[in-house]
Amino acid sequence: MGVQAGAVRELLVVLVMAGIGLLLALLAAFGPWHPGAGDRPPAVVVELHSPVRPADGRTVANPVN
Template sequence: MAGDADSGAVRELLVVFAVAGAGLVLAMVAAFAPWHPRPGRAAPAGLVELRSPAGSAGPAVELTSG
């Protein structure tokens, strides 16, 4: 009886480690895969460039102390 419980626990741990390892591999592939544009496909989004609206003189709210 004790042997059956031990083999079930080991098998369950192996399944948990296998699923965790597969998830880690998929995350690494997504993180480190090249995201270069290919001919005939849309290019990936580039960096966002932040600009102030034309004619803005400063912040809309002035901070004063005291």
């Protein structure tokens, strides 16, 4: 009787831990990720710049200043 009770207890612990993991995964997947009104904007890793276009409409790859 003691072996069966230990096996049942172990299975219950495994199922509870799996349920907790599933709930955390659902929270991470469907939780709000957008910034709130008082939050600062996210850090920018790379600054994006438009290509320089001369008056004739050509795109200059490496403009010389």
